[in-house]
Amino acid sequence: MNVTPEFVSDGLRRARYITNERVETAVFLALALDKPLLIEGPAGSGKTEVAKVLAEMLGAELIRLQCYEGLDEARALYEWNYQKQLLRLQADEHRGLRWEDVSEHLFSREYLLERPLLRAISSPRKVVLLIDEVDKADEEFEAFLLELLSDFQVTVPELGTLRAREHPVVVLTSNRARELSEALRRRCLHLFIDFPGLEQERRIIEVKIPELDAQLAADAARFVNALRKLALKKPPSIAETLDWARALLRLGVTQLDASAIRAALGVLLKHEDDRAKAEAKAGALAARPR
């Protein structure tokens, strides 16, 4: 497949993912250079969405590995299907097989439970592998990922080394709950997705919620943008902006004024302090600049 920057930007647009040059270039490079893409940024800024859109764009399957504390190889890579092996042993009990015969088929692919990483590697077609919130996993797991990410191969002692036939497109996301290791960063291309600018956010709202009045969408984008500039504990994300815009739609709001803002502010701000701060300034924030 011949990847061009235009192919990527068209694909993103067709998947209704509004973005900027930065994201487009990084995604293009990830495809062109066959390298994993590490995406960082605040929660709800569309990191995971990039992987989904990529899969849609390439017409490939999306394989997702959600990371969490204590995630280990058995959950991420493979596990022997112990129960099935045991059943097989019991079924074979009376056939008088030699140990060699038994051990040969007991440790074959049939008894292997494929977890996301192994599935991504052994898939005959190109897939998109999303390793979500890699910062939540332990450092040991991160180290284990390194082999996979640089060579696209894994070693199962009983089966030997499995090499990917088609290199998967790997997307890692991180919320920076902890610093990722230098080794991991070095192997990846890096993309930081920040909160969108005013214009970009307006377009996102328009594309995702076309029913919303254009003027209201612009006002909403401006309000959220102004809100982020207050020193809040948790600035609202794009996902929350969209929820909020939907809430405005359902509430039948036609004009964004202080009372309309108060009505649905809970969708946007999840901390009581933030809410109080925003409510105090609701009128000023909602006003259109002259």
Add this chain to the structure above:
Amino acid sequence: MSTLSAELLRFIDELRLAEVPVSVAETLDAMRAVAAAGLADRARVREALAAALVKDEADRASFDEVFARFFGTGAGAAREAGRPGTHRRLAAAGSGRGEAGASARARPQRAWPDATPHGGAPPSAPPPAKAEPEAPGAKAPAASGDSTPRPGAAESAAAGGGVPKDAAPRGERVPQDNAAVEASDEPGIDARRQAALRSARRAPFAAYTGLEYEAARDALAPLARRFRLRLGRRLHAARRGRVDFRRTIRASLQHGGALAELRFRARRPRHADLLILADVSGSVRYCSALMLELVAGAYGYFRRVQSFVFIDHLAEAEFAGGHVATEPALDLYARSDFGRVLGEIWERRSELLSRTTLMVILGDGRNNRRPARADLLRDLRGLCRAVVWLTPEPDERWGTGDSAIHQYARAVDALHRCTNLSELERSLERSIRAVF
């Protein structure tokens, strides 16, 4: 291509000088990235280089600055460095402002640093103030540039009709360039927040004032959550590890005696008590307050937690409502005397210490030349599970002046350095995890 890669290498050199860490592998990536992205679009090349080279958003500002200086508007710093390649590049880029943009459209891709994708746009927008003072400087080496044009420029000169014309769209590139900078950096709200948090975590305690302390407390919240989480993980039941024989056999009864389900032994949490001793004399007090706040999140994992602060004698401390409350009140202007504090603990040892106690001491070990009493500390260590010393002083200051840290170091199980917030968290976690 070799000209380009040499150019890129110099660019990466500049990046390293600006303290953006770039490895050799990343250099190769950058070359491949530029080759893949093509040179037609300036903004794209910048983003391609950023994706390959900048692995931490906090470094992005430095990158943008170096990029603008190296490939774009600036002439000053690079010219002073006296690199011939830079001269030529800048010469090609730096003259003939205000000419028609027709040549830009006809220009081949090789000459990228001069090329602009929107060559036809009218140069109506005034160049921003940032670029203004540098523009005259850039014109200076133009004469030398004419005599030694680099290959790319020569080609484009042939296509566009003369070097001066070739460099024509400078006037319009500048605003467009800056528009691109704004497009990518204007939102930067979270990037700024992250950078602020990171610098708060790395600011040395020694340089703290009240202001830094407040910033550090803001940065502490996510840190404390993480700290709690990671400690908690140690106590989760194991999903693998040692097989619990009895429970496995019992589970097998459901399957007619086949060992279909393995049961594992949970890691048994060891009971532990925590005793904290924190020096709150002038030089160390910020560090101590932050430590007490951080540890407050981990109280749940200990059977009993006692925290004390000291200067020249012991006082019980409690972290509540963002402040450290002491009982009895301490004379904050006293001179620290850890030897005496050790004596007090020794007298109360039966009440304070047990075989399960982890004693964490935070202090700089500066005793104002009073008796260090490291022997007492050694004896106390014999009574508890472990004694860990955290010092907020950098290594090179250990043992200088009135520091008795080396004497104490021999009497404790571990001595960790914690000169800033992230080191403090790491050493605390290490010390606490060691006892579970």
